Structure formats: structure tokens, C-alpha cells
Amino acid sequence: MSFQRTFAIVLRQFYLIRGSLSRVFPIFAWIAVDMILWGFLTRYLNTIASPGFNFVPALLGAVLLWDFFIRIMQGITMAFLEDVWSRNFLNIFAAPLLLSEYVGGLILSSIATSLVGLGVMIVIATTCFKLSFFVYGLAVLPFLFVLFLFGIALGIFGSALVLRFGPASEWFIWPLPALISPFAGVLYPVSTLPHWMQFVSRFLPPSYVFEGLRAIVSGGTASGMGLAGGGCLAAGYILLAYVFFTKVYKNALRTGLIARYSAENLG
Amino acid sequence: MKEMLSIKGLRKVYGDTVAVEDISFEVRTDEIVGLLGPNGAGKTTTLNMVLGVLEPDAGTIQIEGLDIAKSRSQAIARTNFAAAYTPLPGNLTVSENLRVFGLLYEVKNLSMRIDELLKQFDLEVFRNKKCGVLSSGEQTRVSLAKAMLNDPHLLLLDEPTASLDPAIAREIRTGIRQFAKKGTSGVLWTSHNMYEVEAICDRVLFLSHGKILLEGDPKRLPAEHGKKTLEELFIAVAREPLTLGMG
Numbered sequence: 001m002s003f004q005r006t007f008a009i010v011l012r013q014f015y016l017i018r019g020s021l022s023r024v025f026p027i028f029a030w031i032a033v034d035m036i037l038w039g040f041l042t043r044y045l046n047t048i049a050s051p052g053f054n055f056v057p058a059l060l061g062a063v064l065l066w067d068f069f070i071r072i073m074q075g076i077t078m079a080f081l082e083d084v085w086s087r088n089f090l091n092i093f094a095a096p097l098l099l100s101e102y103v104g105g106l107i108l109s110s111i112a113t114s115l116v117g118l119g120v121m122i123v124i125a126t127t128c129f130k131l132s133f134f135v136y137g138l139a140v141l142p143f144l145f146v147l148f149l150f151g152i153a154l155g156i157f158g159s160a161l162v163l164r165f166g167p168a169s170e171w172f173i174w175p176l177p178a179l180i181s182p183f184a185g186v187l188y189p190v191s192t193l194p195h196w197m198q199f200v201s202r203f204l205p206p207s208y209v210f211e212g213l214r215a216i217v218s219g220g221t222a223s224g225m226g227l228a229g230g231g232c233l234a235a236g237y238i239l240l241a242y243v244f245f246t247k248v249y250k251n252a253l254r255t256g257l258i259a260r261y262s263a264e265n266l267g
Numbered sequence: 268m269k270e271m272l273s274i275k276g277l278r279k280v281y282g283d284t285v286a287v288e289d290i291s292f293e294v295r296t297d298e299i300v301g302l303l304g305p306n307g308a309g310k311t312t313t314l315n316m317v318l319g320v321l322e323p324d325a326g327t328i329q330i331e332g333l334d335i336a337k338s339r340s341q342a343i344a345r346t347n348f349a350a351a352y353t354p355l356p357g358n359l360t361v362s363e364n365l366r367v368f369g370l371l372y373e374v375k376n377l378s379m380r381i382d383e384l385l386k387q388f389d390l391e392v393f394r395n396k397k398c399g400v401l402s403s404g405e406q407t408r409v410s411l412a413k414a415m416l417n418d419p420h421l422l423l424l425d426e427p428t429a430s431l432d433p434a435i436a437r438e439i440r441t442g443i444r445q446f447a448k449k450g451t452s453g454v455l456w457t458s459h460n461m462y463e464v465e466a467i468c469d470r471v472l473f474l475s476h477g478k479i480l481l482e483g484d485p486k487r488l489p490a491e492h493g494k495k496t497l498e499e500l501f502i503a504v505a506r507e508p509l510t511l512g513m514g
Contacts, residue, residue: 008370012356015363019397086356091413094318095371096344253322256281259315 001104005097009105010112013079017113027113028120031067035121038063039129057135058217059187062210064121064131065143066186069206070177071117072151073158075110077173080159084167093258099249103242106159107152114151136213139222143209146227149234150205154180156241163257164248185210205230205237268295270332271345271421271453272317277326279312279477286312288477289326294421294453299444301464301485302457304474305505310457313474314350314423317455319343330421344372349414350425354406357399361390361409364398365416372417384412387442403430411439415446422446422454428463440467461498471497473504480504 017023042055049055083092092102125131133140158173165172183197184206190198201207208230212222252258272294279287287309294300302310315321317328319339328335333342355364362381369377385391388408393401398409407430414422424443428436444467447454458464464471465485473481481488481504485497494500 002373004370004373008367011370012359012363012367015359015367019360020358082356082358086358087353088356090318090320090350090353091355091368092371093320094343094348095368096340096373097371098340250322253320256312256315256321258320259311 005101006104010108013109031117035124056131060131062186068118069147069151071114073155075113076106076155077158079106079109142227146205146209146230153237153241156245160245160248205234273329275327278324285477290479294455299447299454299468301468301471308474309477345420347414347419348423349410349427351429355398360395362394368413369416374416388412420452424456465497475504
């Protein structure tokens with residue numbers, strides 16, 4: 001592994017973001033809108049619900065964590081899509097770059113952009129809507145960590161889909177978080193779901209995070225075992241996603257897709 | 268002269284189409300080898316396999332003795348390429364592109380190397396211009412500058428002068444000739460411009476239907492096959508490969 005080559009991928013992303021307002025804006029704009037929308041909704045719910053329960057840490061906190069997960073995933077796929085949009089695969093993959101260095105560069109780029117997004121969300125949620133992270137205690141760290149790992153896994157998986165099915169298939173990856181969210185119990189307990197959906201949610205690391213978050217808000221504690229299980233599951237998904245990406249890449253080398261990527265699907 | 272590229276028994280099949288069939292050749296230091304042939308003959312497929320972006324179905328590719336199938340990254344680090352159809356990302360400036368690719372090829376003293384290349388390819392004035400706003404000729408010069416970043420031991424050029432005006436094309440040819448004559452590098456060059464090939468290549472390989480049909484000195488080869496010019500020979504290869512010994 002060469003740090004220099006990994007850094008090249010990060011630097012490329014930095015240059016692109018630095019030189020383009022249309023890339024800077026989405027890093028924080030939509031999540032800021034989300035914070036404001038959910039902030040006012042939780043404030044309203046606090047006025048009509050029975051006194052004693054605070055919706056801010058339960059709902060706004062959950063939305064903040066979910067948006068962080070989406071930012072991590074999209075940070076990876078956006079960095080990957082830059083190579084798709086600029087038809088840069090031949091230049092990139094004809095260099096001595098290893099696949100692990102390329103994926104490592106995508107992950108580091110995503111960490112940088114997601115931390116900016118997380119910072120903006122925290123500022124809005126704490127200053128405008130009085131969300132305090134002290135409510136969650138140290139459990140906020142495993143919450144973020146599990147979502148971070150799962151975001152990486154889904155980002156790598158989404159990139160592999162685009163590599164496999166061609167540039168037009170980017171529309172496969174945008175709805176992925178929305179498809180997962182009903183099963184992950186972001187805004188409601190998993191027990192609300194029908195049995196088959198509860199079964200699916202067991203395999204989704206975010207469901208352990210949001211169950212833990214609700215447990216803390218209700219005065220209990222987050223399940224350490226649950227969070228550890230969610231973390232292991234997410235780490236396993238990273239491994240699976242990387243294996244899938246590698247298989248798709250090797251198939252693309254065999255079929256000539258890398259060299260002729262703009263031709264989309266070569267069958 | 269040292270072997271920079273050694274290809275043995277290379278074969279690539281797409282479905283029912285044999286793109287490259289059992290070809291073998293070498294490129295040595297001090298040498299510019301022209302890979303010629305009509306469209307679809309297998310030139311770009313061969314270059315893509317040498318670049319490691321296309322996996323052969325059979326055969327071996329060694330770059331300075333390193334097998335690309337076993338030591339891809341180390342082997343590819345000794346190469347670089349420029350192709351008329353593969354410009355660098357248009358959304359980065361010339362210097363940003365050169366810096367990113369310089370890091371990918373782990374070029375030492377990168378800032379100094381970028382300055383040298385900007386001067387060599389007359390690109391200083393475009394240093395902070397986005398590549399996408401440059402003319403096709405200017406973009407080709409940026410691609411060539413990128414191809415020279417790591418002072419490659421094997422330089423692969425796919426129609427590198429296709430979009431250049433004659434004056435710039437001649438300068439580029441002279442520069443590449445000087446590069447090859449330094450004694451540390453070999454060049455594999457594809458072109459459809461037979462006058463250019465005759466002027467610059469030490470040896471040519473004619474590909475047709477994925478096979479090497481003819482090989483030799485571009486200045487003598489036409490006469491050896493009863494043709495007046497290399498262009499005539501090219502047309503004969505494209506239209507009547509069987510009369511030239513194929514099959």
C-alpha cells in the first residue's frame with residue numbers, strides 16, 4: 001500500500017470541491033435543511049405531547065445520526081462517480097494504483113466531507129434546537145462508529161453496482177438509504193414493525209444504534225452487546241462489499257469494461 | 268539493448284470475436300516500435316493489455332522482466348501512456364491533474380518535475396486553466412506531459428499526434444525521439460499517419476485481424492512487399508491481408 005497514491009485520490013477530491021460551489025453546497029446544505037425541518041417538528045411535538053418526554057434527542061438526534069450515515073455513504077459514491085463523470089477510469093486504473101489504495105482514497109475523502117457535514121448538523125441542532133449530546137453520554141461514540149462503518153460498506157457496494165452496470169446505473173445507489181430506513185427503525189422502535197421486517201432489521205447495523213438511542217432517551221441504557229453486534233455486522237458488510245467490488249473490478253478487467261466504460265454494459 | 272516489453276503468445280477473445288490472436292513481440296531500449304493496422308485490428312486491445320486494464324485470455328506480458336499478471340503495480344510503475352481518446356479530467360486544472368497523476372506514479376521532486384514538463388510542452392500559460400477548456404491539441408499536450416511525469420521506461424502512445432497541428436506534431440515527434448534515444452526507455456506507438464511512422468519508428472508491426480502480419484524497418488518494408496510507400500502497404504494490409512501471407 002502506498003499512502004502517496006491513496007493521498008492522490010483524496011487530493012483530487014479536494015481540488016474538485018475547492019474549485020466548485022456546486023460541490024461545496026451539498027456537503028452541508030441538505031442536511032442543514034433536514035436539521036431545521038426536524039428541529040421545528042420536534043419542537044412542535046414537544047408542545048402537544050405529554051410533558052416529560054423530549055422529542056429533540058429522540059427524533060432530531062436520530063435524524064442527525066441517519067444523515068451522518070448517508071453522508072458517509074454518499075461521500076464514497078460521489079468521489080467514485082467523479083471518475084465516472086469525467087471518464088477517468090482508463091487514466092486511473094492504468095496507473096500503478098492498487099484497488100485497496102483507490103478504495104482507501106474514496107473512504108478518506110468521505111471522512112473529510114462527512115465530518116464537515118456532521119459539524120454543521122451539530123451546530124444547528126445544538127444552537128437552534130438545544131440538542132445536547134450529553135444526553136447520550138459516551139454511547140454516542142459507538143453510535144457514530146457503527147453508522148460510519150455501515151456507511152462505508154454501503155458506499156463501496158453502491159460504487160461496485162455502478163462499475164458493474166455502467167454510468168446510467170448511478171440511480172440505483174441514491175435510493176439505497178431510503179430503502180433501508182423503514183427496516184432500520186430510525187424514527188420508531190423496531191417492535192412497531194411486522195415480524196418479517198423485524199427479522200430483516202436484525203441484519204441492519206443501524207437498527208442497533210437507533211434502538212440504543214431510544215433506550216437512552218427513555219431513561220435506560222443502550223445494549224453494549226447490541227452495539228458490538230451491530231459493529232461486527234457492519235465490519236462484515238465492509239468486507240463483503242470490498243470482495244464484491246474486487247469481483248466486479250476483475251470482471252471489468254476481463255470484459256474490457258474498464259477500458260471502454262462509457263460504452264456502459266458490454267454484456 | 269535491454270528488453271523493456273516482452274509479449275509472448277498474447278490472446279484476447281470477446282465473445283465470438285478474436286481481437287488478438289497469439290501475438291509475440293518485444294520493445295527494447297532506444298527503440299520506437301510502431302503498432303500499425305486498420306481499425307479493429309487489435310492495436311488498442313494490445314495496448315490495453317499492456318496497461319493492465321484488460322486481462323488477456325492467454326499469454327504473458329513482461330515489463331522490464333516483471334510479469335504484469337503477478338506484479339502489476341511494480342510493472343505498471345515503469346510505464347506511462349497517452350492516448351488521443353483519453354484526455355485528463357476536464358474539471359481539474361493542468362497543474363492539478365499533473366500533481367494528482369504525479370502522486371499516483373510516486374514521482375520524486377514533483378513540483379520541479381511539473382515545472383519542467385509545463386515548459387517542455389509549452390503549457391506554462393495554461394498551468395491554472397481547467398483542462399476541459401483547452402483545445403484538443405492543448406489537451407493532447409497535457410496528456411503527453413502526464414505520460415512523461417515518471418520518466419517511464421516503457422512509453423505507450425496511442426495516436427498521440429492525432430489532434431495536433433503539423434508544426435506541434437513535429438515538435439512532439441522530435442521530443443519523443445530524443446526521449447527514446449536517452450538509452451533508458453522504449454516506446455510503443457500506434458498511428459494511422461504512415462509518414463509519421465516512417466519518420467519516427469525504428470521498427471513496425473502490422474496487425475490484421477488480431478495477428479502480426481508483417482514486421483520490419485518501415486523504410487524498407489514497402490519495397491520488400493512490392494509497394495512504393497508505407498501507406499500503400501497499409502492499405503494492402505487492410506484490404507488484402509491474405510495476399511501478404513496471412514492465413
